[in-house]
Structure formats: C-alpha cells, structure tokens
Amino acid sequence: MAASLVPLPEIEKLSPRVVRILGGNPGKFQLQGTNTYLLGTSPTRLLLDTGEGKPAWLASLRSVLAAHDITISAAILTHWHPDHVGGVADLLSISPATKIYKNEPTEGQLDIADGQVFQTEGATLRAFHCPGHATDHMALVLAEEDAMFTGDNVLGQGTAVFEDLATYMDSLHRMAAQFGGRAYPGHGPVIEDGKAKVLEYIKHRKEREEQVLAVLEDAGGKGVTSMAIVKVIYKDYPESLWQPAERGVVQILGKLEGEGKVVHDEGEDTWAINRKAAL
Template identity: 55%
Template sequence: EERATVDTVLISHWHHDHTGGIADVLSTAPDAAIYKYDPEPGHKGIVDGQKFHVDGINLTAVHTPGHTKDHMVFVLAEEDAMFTADNVLGQGTAVFEDMSEYLRSLHQMRQLFSGRAYPGHGPLVEDGPGKITEYIEHRQQRVDQVLQTMRGSNDGIDAGGTRWSAMDLVKIIYSDVPDALHPAACNGVLQILEKLASDGIVIKHDRDLWQ
C-alpha cells in the first residue's frame, strides 16, 4: 500500500532471529545492501559511528558488544531515541556473552540518548536511559549476591575459604527459582565469576571451582 522500497538493511547482530529474514528481504528487494558488523560474504560492514540517512531519518551505528561480540545499536537523531536490539529488551533482562563488555556498553548507551528505546524484543520503552539504569543496577545486585554468598555474610559464617562451582551459587542465589531454570541462570553466574576474576576479586581453580 505504501509502495515502499527497501535499499538498506541494518543488522544488529548474528543471532538467527535477527538474520533469518535476510533471504526473504533479498527475494523481494534483490538490490538491497545488507550492513552488519563483521559481515558475511556479500554483505557490507558497519563501523562504530557510521551514519545512515534514509528519507529524512538519520541513524548512527554504535558498536556495543555484550549480548554478542558483534552487537550494534542505532541512535535515531530525530527522536533522540535508540534501537537497542538485544542489549536492552522491552521486558525481562538480556543474556550476554561477556559481562564486562556488556556493562561498559550499557554505560555507553545510556549517555547517547534521552528518549525512547526500541528493543529487539518486547514493547517499546518510553524512558530508555531509565531502563538501562535498571539493567545496570540489576547486574550489580547479582554481583553483590555472588560476593555475599561466597563470603558467607548471609549467616555470619566466614565462607571465604570455600571453593564454589557456579551451580553451587545458583542453588543459593536462585533458590526461589524452579530447578529447571537453574542451568540458564548458571551461565549468568559464570559471567559474573569471570568478571570478578578479571577484576582480581575471586580466583579460579581447577575443575571450574572459584574462591
């Protein structure tokens, strides 16, 4: 009805739910240019800070690794808004590959706009920076829970010498969550432990034990 044409497609990251429709787009618009950070053969690359202009709309691409290494968000100048892709969702929290990178990206994203966030999943968020602040605070809360558990300050017992597996920590921190969801939570706890190890706060031992 709109007689719209597609000449540019911006891909936020490599996950199939964000790339799986490329073939269908190209079947309808075979001359469309596909842009992505670290692109596939035949596609065009995106660099941090690259600008795109379409019918009076101005987008700036920003490399924000965390959810994935190649993750990009796009700042919409006309609305002072951001397409946050999968680093920030419309509901719930996001998964990530590297927590240190993810937190750096969240802090960076929060400074780049003051309006809405258009996420890759879920409803739009009216206060985008506010939602990002919630994400940062939530992650810090989880870090604090891991450290508190490892130090034993919940019950007054000094557990500083105990060696923990990620699942040991999950069973305490996520005790109110069904066991079936513990493996998914374990990945997030592992990311926290890796960050704490890189910060010199915890030590990683053999057999994936942490102290």
C-alpha cells in the same frame, strides 16, 4: 525470565517514522518474536533486522510495502544471530536492490563502522558498536527522536543474555550516554524511558555481582561451586531455571576473577574470595 508477555500486533506504527513488523517467531528467547523496524517517512525507507526467515514476516513486510508503495534502500543488521539475519534472503527475493549492512559482514554484505550514519527522509541513524550480547553487536541512535534501537543488549521485557559480562557492562554504560528518549528493543515492547531501562539493567547486574560475592564471603574462604551459588541466589525460582541461571553466574565469576576479586580452583571447579586482593 520475562513475566507474561505483553501482546503485540504483527504490524504496528510506533511513531511517525517507525513501523515495527514482528518476525513471526515467538519463543522462549525471542519473546513475542524478533522486532524488525521499517524507518523513515518517505516511500524510500530503511529496514532494521530481518527476523529469522519465517513466512509470516515476509507476508507482513510485503503487505506494508505494497500498501504504501515503499521501497527499502538498505537493511541494517544489529548482529549475526539467526533470528535477526535469517530473513535476508527473503528480503532480497522481493527487493534485490536493497543493500545489506552488518558489522563484521559476510559475503554480499557491506560493513558498518562505529559512528556511521544512515539516512532517509525522516530518519537519521547513527551506528554504535556495543558488544556484549554478541561481538558484532550494533545499536542505532535515531536522531529525530533521541531514541535508540538497542538490539538484543536491552529487551522490552526481562533481561538479556550476553557472551562476556565485563564487555557487556561497559557497553551498557556507554549506551546510556548516547540517548535520552525511547528504546526500541530487538524483542519485546517499546520502552518509553529507554535510558532509565539501560540504567536499570546496570543496577540489576551490579546487584547480582554483590549477591555472588556475599555467598562467597559467607563461605568463609571455602571453595563454592557455581551451582551452589545459584541455589542460594535463586532459591525462590523454579529449579528448571537454575541451569540457565548458572551460565550467568559463571559469567559474573569470570568478570570478578578478571578484576582479582575471586579465585578459581580449576581442579575442584570451585570459587572463593581472593583474600590477597583485600590486603
């Protein structure tokens, strides 16, 4: 879980070519709200993500567009989750000519290919497929700043959730090789040293894996439930966090099982070190 949240303004110019507009949807998983980004330096700009359809976001977007006589040529969606795509209808209601791009598109949307380039004056974006948080997840590399829009794979505060840990770890390693500057996350404040944050995420996940393996080693070959592992690793955390933490532990165990390091007794729903793998 993230620590107390850094206050963020509803609208903020983050660089000469990046304006963040909050989605108006603060919450447990959305942190201060979904970050949507208006990109470029001319009256024709790109939009990254659309929030979840809250009136506050549409009002903020309208005010920025009107104040600077801006039109949006294309909106790029990082992934399918409702807090990122839910504002598409509102966007089209005020900008019907805007093209909507998403990996694995739905009706009315255009596909995004890995490596596809989107350009407007002052902003050149390269799409980078990095599944883990979601299968269709795309990050975008901003060439002019050597920066990355990390979507929900890397957040401005706390850690991210993921569908498949092995895939997620692979994506993090590949993301770290794509840029050297800022990270503009899907939620939370800007990360000035984005690459370092990605590497921190990798380190954190590896440490969690080592902790899980240590608990199983200490069990001496006896089967251990995922919740029993949680109670050791997260003993200093509030019990209210144990259940969500268990989902992450199960992901780790699944990855380790795929690597042949642990075995799962489905009948007992327990886990143990794979002693055969050590031979």
